[in-house]
Amino acid sequence: MTAVDLTPFGFTPTESQVYQVLLEHGPGTGYAIARAANLARANAYSALAGLVAKGAAVGESGRPKRYRPEPPQVVVARLSSRQNAALDVLASSLEALAGPDSPSLVEIDSPRAAVRLISHDIARAEQSVTLMAPADAFPLLTPVLRQAVQAGRTTSLWSVGQAEALPFGEVSLVPKGYRWPGMPLISVVDDLTAVIAARQGGTVQGHWGQAPAFVAAARLSIERLGAGS
Incomplete structure (x- = not known):
């Protein structure tokens, strides 16, 4: 043992x-x-x-x-x-x-680490939450997403694959044919913190950061993937 x-x-x-x-x-x-x-x-x-x-x-x-x-x-x-x-x-x-905000990035090397970091950011959101994630990640994030919606935060949710309907918000489907190393797992909270990661099989690799350029890159990635480009 x-x-x-x-x-x-x-x-x-x-x-x-x-x-x-x-x-x-x-x-x-x-x-x-x-x-x-x-x-x-x-x-x-x-x-x-x-x-x-x-x-x-x-x-x-x-x-x-x-x-x-x-x-x-x-x-x-x-x-x-x-x-x-x-x-x-x-x-x-x-x-x-x-x-002051740091340009340092925090490495994400497991699904659990990704969910914890994203959950922590969403729980502390004061204005907005934008999330793009594999469909099976939404059940894990539902409690904290519900909390954000009930607190009046603006949410924009995207699912890679068909996610179960959420009773408190619409989840858009990421168009097929996206270009990403695996499934995208990206979040932007209050335009202050972001996660950019990819899930391949049972592994997740990526980073969390708060540098303005990193946050902007995360938002742009969601916009482009959501537009099917």
Whole structure:
């Protein structure tokens, strides 16, 4: 089994080790888990308490007390929610200290990174949202798009392939025959930030930026692709 490393997300190495033991061996008492992990009992109980507190394990009632792991999908969802909330708090704090816009570009190297960056930008939109994305990206972005529409932001949405109808806004279809390395994934928010990326198979490559020329290039790309050129 691949080694589990939860340390980048606030877990200790021992907690990572014990969570992996729980996944491999199933629920067990603290004593059994300590033996399976080759840990001192005190260290195992400390790690189990940490896992329970951080939402990665559950302590069942009864004597002796048994512990079971939360499913990996649940743990990932909780970590994602916490990180997104922490990023929002950090962004709000940093905005008060913001310097001039930077010409630097942030590389996007996965579908998840692209969705997170676009979602974050749309959630903070104050005026307008322009988005061109593969059809299957819209269900992932629907909550934040709905929020933008309900807040009165102007939206222009384009789908590569037929997307499911959205109850709160029209989605235009990108004409066939477009020239792009894969499927375009482009966003412009408030004419201040943009994403220019391409999806090929299960990979996404591109950049996020706020330099005026980069944002203008993103808007021009959407206009030309939307016009079928």
